Amino acid sequence: MNRRNYTLSDALPSLPKRGMPVTIITGFLGSGKTTLLNQILQNKNNLKIAVLVNEFGDINIDEQLLISVESDMVELDNGCICCTINDSLVDAVYRVLDREEKVDYLVIETTGLADPLPIILTFLDIELKFLTRLDAVITVVDAAAFDAEHFDSDAALSQIRYGDIVILNKIDLAREEKITELKAFIEDIKPGFRILPSEHAKVPLPLILDIGLTKADNYQAEISEFRRNKYTFSNHLANDDFNFVSFKSDRPFKIEKFEHFLTEQLSNNIFRAKGILWFQESPSRHIFQLSGPRYDLQADDWKTQPKNELVFIGRNLDESLIKQQLNDCLAELAVRNKFSLPNLPW
Structure with missing residues (x-):
């Protein structure tokens, strides 16, 4: 069998009818999340993609750096999704679902300080799980800057722990030994993790969209705790100072x-x-x-x-x-x- 050489703009497979598919893009500060989101928007072919972008800060810089979002952009309140605006996240998803013009896919870019677990659980909880389908959590890692003590941040490690796939970005800026060490570190956190090396977050879309990697069965204990006490899932910023x-x-x-x-x-x-x-x-x-x-x-x-x-x-x-x-x-x-x-x- 010949090995398939994907390009960024290869056509995606037909999307399933059961619930709007959702991809969460996470990753620590400066890893390249907005660059990846721009790659998706540039190469989405005929897919109608809605984008939710959230920032830590009170000036929405990312919205100004995104290309070609126009009416697809749905703004969230400023602040970290997972610790201050879960209810607003749900409201924003309903606004996407209620649009007259059909949306094929929803992509959420979290702030670089977000623990993705509360966002994951929001989509797996009762209110949204029948209307949406969480497809995958993509973690973008800066190959040059990341290490085992990355800014001493619990959130940075959680982004790897709860991701479904890692895009090891900026490999052109990292030494080969550093890339090898980082792959071993990621493998130690999550054995068998799919790792995609990239420069400038260039990854063929069929490798990251509609891939069905998020398994709800793996989160049953977390979902139960999430329903009992959402606050315990939302205090990482205070911990990280x-x-x-x-x-x-x-x-x-x-x-x-x-x-x-x-x-x-x-x-x-x-x-x-x-x-x-x-x-x-x-x-x-x-x-x-x-x-x-x-x-x-x-x-x-x-x-x-x-x-x-x-x-x-x-x-x-x-x-x-x-x-x-x-x-x-x-x-x-x-x-x-x-x-x-x-x-x-x-």
């Missing part, structure tokens, strides 16, 4: 000052940051991503009035200090008339 700092400004940054902030002042307790940046020296919109010690800036065109929006996520962050440092990076005067940007309302 994570918090966020958000920053907005209608004034641009000075590039030199912002680079000084990143290289000289950034706290080691910041594990993840992302945002939309406006620099005095550039007419472009800059997409900012930071994961551990690595950061990246990509430029494109403004489609709205320029502004700065940033979220930093870490452990025991000093909000007042970070905001003061960022304010020190701002240009003294707004420069809205410096560049001629079409169709912008000033």
Whole structure:
């Protein structure tokens, strides 16, 4: 038998009629979840996919970084799904189910600090289990940054423990010995785990959608406990001491000052940051991503009035200090008339 070489856009098999299939994408801060979600949206062929995106923070950066979601995007309240908005998650799923235009598939991207177990149990509990079918929990792991003590986070280990498949992402940034060690570590947590290596979260969709890996029978004890006491499933953020700092400004940054902030002042307790940046020296919109010690800036065109929006996520962050440092990076005067940007309302 010849080995099949899948491409990202290979047609998916016909989806079953019993309940809307659901895939949960989980993974720790900066692992590449939104990149994977974008890969799904770019290569979904004729599937009508609804997306639920949730963020830890009060600025919805991920919504701005997603492509081609348009009316498929259903917004959840801000905060971690598994610890603050289970009821809102159920409401959002009903909103998807009640749409006049049929939805073929539901994909949920959790925050990087989410223990996926409460989200899994929400779909296996009585209210949703006859209307939806939990297909698989996909855990995205940063091959370069993850290790056995990954940020000392219970949530990071739970994301592997309760996943059905691991996408070992960013293998191009990791040493071969590190990849081997990480595979062994994952295998020790969950023997027989399916591991898919990837760069930039590029994985053929038939390997991750409509694969039927989540088995409800494996969660009977957890479902019973979930019904008795949902609070015990929702306290991981307090245990891990994570918090966020958000920053907005209608004034641009000075590039030199912002680079000084990143290289000289950034706290080691910041594990993840992302945002939309406006620099005095550039007419472009800059997409900012930071994961551990690595950061990246990509430029494109403004489609709205320029502004700065940033979220930093870490452990025991000093909000007042970070905001003061960022304010020190701002240009003294707004420069809205410096560049001629079409169709912008000033």
